Amino acid sequence: xxxxxxxxxxxxxxxxxxxxxxxxxxxxxxxxxxxxxxxxxxxxxxxxxxxxxxxxxxxxxxxxxxxxxxxxxxxxxxxxxxxxxxxxxxxxxxxxxxxxxxxxxxxxxxxxxxxxxxxxxxxxxxxxxxxxxxxxxxxxxxxxxxxxxxxxxxxxxxxxxxxxxxxxxxxxxxxxxxxxxxxxxxxxxxxxxxxxxxxxxxxxxxxxxxxxxxxxxxxxxxxxxxxxxxxxxxxxxxxxxxxxxxxxxxxxxxxxxxxxxxxxxxxxxxxxxxxxxxxxxxxxxxxxxxxxxxxxxxxxxxxxxxxxxxxxxxxxxxxxxxxxxxxxxxxxxxxxxxxxxxxxxxxxxxxxxxxxxxxxxxxxxxxxxxxx
Amino acid sequence: xxxxxxxxxxxxxxxxxxxxxxxxxxxxxxxxxxxxxxxxxxxxxxxxxxxxxxxxxxxxxxxxxxxxxxxxxxxxxxxxxxxxxxxxxxxxxxxxxxxx
Numbered sequence: 001x002x003x004x005x006x007x008x009x010x011x012x013x014x015x016x017x018x019x020x021x022x023x024x025x026x027x028x029x030x031x032x033x034x035x036x037x038x039x040x041x042x043x044x045x046x047x048x049x050x051x052x053x054x055x056x057x058x059x060x061x062x063x064x065x066x067x068x069x070x071x072x073x074x075x076x077x078x079x080x081x082x083x084x085x086x087x088x089x090x091x092x093x094x095x096x097x098x099x100x101x102x103x104x105x106x107x108x109x110x111x112x113x114x115x116x117x118x119x120x121x122x123x124x125x126x127x128x129x130x131x132x133x134x135x136x137x138x139x140x141x142x143x144x145x146x147x148x149x150x151x152x153x154x155x156x157x158x159x160x161x162x163x164x165x166x167x168x169x170x171x172x173x174x175x176x177x178x179x180x181x182x183x184x185x186x187x188x189x190x191x192x193x194x195x196x197x198x199x200x201x202x203x204x205x206x207x208x209x210x211x212x213x214x215x216x217x218x219x220x221x222x223x224x225x226x227x228x229x230x231x232x233x234x235x236x237x238x239x240x241x242x243x244x245x246x247x248x249x250x251x252x253x254x255x256x257x258x259x260x261x262x263x264x265x266x267x268x269x270x271x272x273x274x275x276x277x278x279x280x281x282x283x284x285x286x287x288x289x290x291x292x293x294x295x296x297x298x299x300x301x302x303x304x305x306x307x308x309x310x311x312x313x314x315x316x317x318x319x320x321x322x323x324x325x326x327x328x329x330x331x332x333x334x335x336x337x338x339x340x341x342x343x344x345x346x347x348x349x350x351x352x353x354x355x356x357x358x359x360x361x362x363x364x365x366x367x368x369x370x371x372x
Numbered sequence: 373x374x375x376x377x378x379x380x381x382x383x384x385x386x387x388x389x390x391x392x393x394x395x396x397x398x399x400x401x402x403x404x405x406x407x408x409x410x411x412x413x414x415x416x417x418x419x420x421x422x423x424x425x426x427x428x429x430x431x432x433x434x435x436x437x438x439x440x441x442x443x444x445x446x447x448x449x450x451x452x453x454x455x456x457x458x459x460x461x462x463x464x465x466x467x468x469x470x471x472x
Contacts, residue, residue, distance in 0.1 A: 108464045115463050118431030125397050126435075216428035217394045220459045227462050 029313035056272035067262035074255035121216035389421035
């Protein structure tokens with residue numbers, strides 16, 4: 001950037017009749033520049049307000065959508081929570097606690113059935129014991145029969161001997177005695193058969209015992225282990241469900257909180273109303289000032305104030321401002337207006353705006369709006 | 373399984389020891405007959421020294437329960453160890469016997 005003070009001094013030397021511009025020229029220059037600047041502000045400020053308004057509306061919409069989404073998310077999570085503790089079984093809603101109870105009951109019922117079978121098997125064992133006892137009695141009776149039979153046989157033998165001694169008179173008796181022996185033999189055979197049959201029944205009963213032992217005996221240890229495992233499983237399931245529900249609950253609360261925060265933000269963003277109003281009112285005051293300057297302009301626009309001296313004074317006033325402006329379109333707008341109002345020579349554009357290679361700052365840097 | 377009995381008026385105490393399985397069905401028959409004929413009101417089965425029961429043993433206990441119901445006798449099972457206790461529990465036998 002050229003040395004401003006040097007330029008001003010040199011300009012003052014070049015300007016017409018005797019160095020320093022007249023007071024009238026100074027005032028005229030001031031009024032004209034300010035009028036242009038004020039007009040520019042009147043145009044730029046509403047534009048700024050519009051940007052704020054449009055952005056606010058856009059942001060508000062987006063935030064509302066966000067808040068709604070957040071709310072819906074919370075509702076979904078609440079739904080999960082309300083169904084988390086139940087299972088749908090055959091069309092019915094069953095709570096996990098009920099399910100556990102049902103489950104345990106079913107298991108216990110099964111075990112009780114097994115034990116019921118064992119009980120009946122043991123009752124059968126005792127019935128068989130009774131049968132064996134009766135069989136023993138019967139065996140005893142059969143032995144008795146055989147003893148008696150032996151006696152009978154002996155008696156028949158004796159009878160035969162006595163009959164032989166009696167000779168002719170005993171002949172009938174011999175026949176009877178022989179009959180008795182036959183009967184006795186038959187009884188013996190029958191007894192043997194009975195004993196065989198009793199033996200078969202004993203064998204059957206012994207087999208019965210074996211079968212019943214198998215039926216009645218179950219090592220309950222496996223049942224115990226199974227039940228403990230299932231209990232642990234149910235327990236773990238319920239505990240996991242509880243922690244799951246808790247986590248979702250926290251999430252849901254967060255979502256609702258977020259939703260509320262966003263709604264508060266949206267309310268806070270309505271500052272743009274006030275901003276617009278402030279800017280409108282500011283513009284009204286600026287407009288007022290412009291009109292004041294316009295009136296002043298007429299009275300100072302006479303030949304005693306030379307165009308050149310006004311122009312040089314304008315340069316002196318405007319250059320510091322231009323140096324400070326960061327937006328290049330702001331700078332261009334001001335230069336354009338001043339040129340249109342014939343307050344600046346167009347040829348000086350390049351020099352003052354600082355766009356030349358000799359200048360320090362490049363265009364790109366000025367175009368950047370600081371983002372944070 | 374071995375057992376020993378003491379009687380004190382209306383109360384009978386039977387201490388069982390060892391392992392109680394199907395093979396003990398004869399001994400247990402004696403116990404059941406003795407209980408039926410004792411004329412007692414309260415029967416306590418002391419399981420302190422009983423190390424193991426299987427389902428046949430429980431079946432026999434259930435038969436004993438039938439007899440005690442006929443004779444209006446209360447049965448208490450006392451001092452069951454971990455394994456025996458678990459079986460009593462999973463079979464829900466607390467409904468039928470007082471368990472201490």
